[in-house]
Amino acid sequence: xxxxxxxxxxxxxxxxxLAKQGDRLQKLPKQAIWIVHRHNGKSYRLTYQxxxxxxxxxxxPDSEASYLLGVIDRALNQLSDAGQDETATSYHQQLHPWxxxxxxxxxxxxxxxxxxxxxxxxxxxxxxRQDNPPMQYxxxxxxxxxxxxxxxx
Numbered sequence: 058x059x060x061x062x063x064x065x066x067x068x069x070x071x072x073x074x075l076a077k078q079g080d081r082l083q084k085l086p087k088q089a090i091w092i093v094h095r096h097n098g099k100s101y102r103l104t105y106q107x108x109x110x111x112x113x114x115x116x117x118p119d120s121e122a123s124y125l126l127g128v129i130d131r132a133l134n135q136l137s138d139a140g141q142d143e144t145a146t147s148y149h150q151q152l153h154p155w156x157x158x159x160x161x162x163x164x165x166x167x168x169x170x171x172x173x174x175x176x177x178x179x180x181x182x183x184x185x186r187q188d189n190p191p192m193q194y195x196x197x198x199x200x201x202x203x204x205x206x207x208x209x210x
Contacts, residue, residue, distance in 0.1 A: 060107065064089075064105050067105075067113075068091065071103070071133070074129065074131070074132035078096065080095050080096055082094075089104060089105055091104075093125065099121065101115045101116065103129075104116070106189075113126070114192075118162075118192065119162065120162040120163055123161040123162045123165055126167065127165070130167060152173060153171035154200045155171065155172040155173070155174065155175050155178040156169075156170070156196070156198075156199045157170045157172075157182050158195050158197055159193070159194055160192075160194070166195075168199075169194065178196045182196060
């Protein structure tokens with residue numbers, strides 16, 4: 058699936074998820090920016106950050122934006138769950154144990170990307186920090202244990 062088709066499919070899922078909460082999504086002309094109009098009158102700017110980042114960002118970042126990112130993540134997980142089976146996902150996670158996480162308000166975090174090597178994660182995190190200086194990123198090692206390993210231990 059091309060990058061444009063992927064973003065179009067994701068934006069429809071995001072629009073539906075936000076509409077369930079009474080929020081509205083408005084596309085700005087000639088820009089890859091959408092305005093999220095909350096039911097309480099507050100607005101956020103939603104942008105898609107292309108590769109190597111390949112994630113959605115909300116500005117200004119605050120606790121309500123953190124909540125909205127959670128709603129967006131849950132909506133997008135429906136798309137990825139439909140496109141992949143569980144064994145392929147866990148196999149990918151086993152091969153890529155180094156994770157960059159975005160630290161969100163209220164002790165929440167979100168995995169932005171996974172890597173095989175720590176130095177790849179470090180290089181990617183430098184790019185993320187240059188593109189989004191106010192956001193806080195960390196690298197963690199997240200080994201995925203197989204069910205047989207857990208039962209034996």
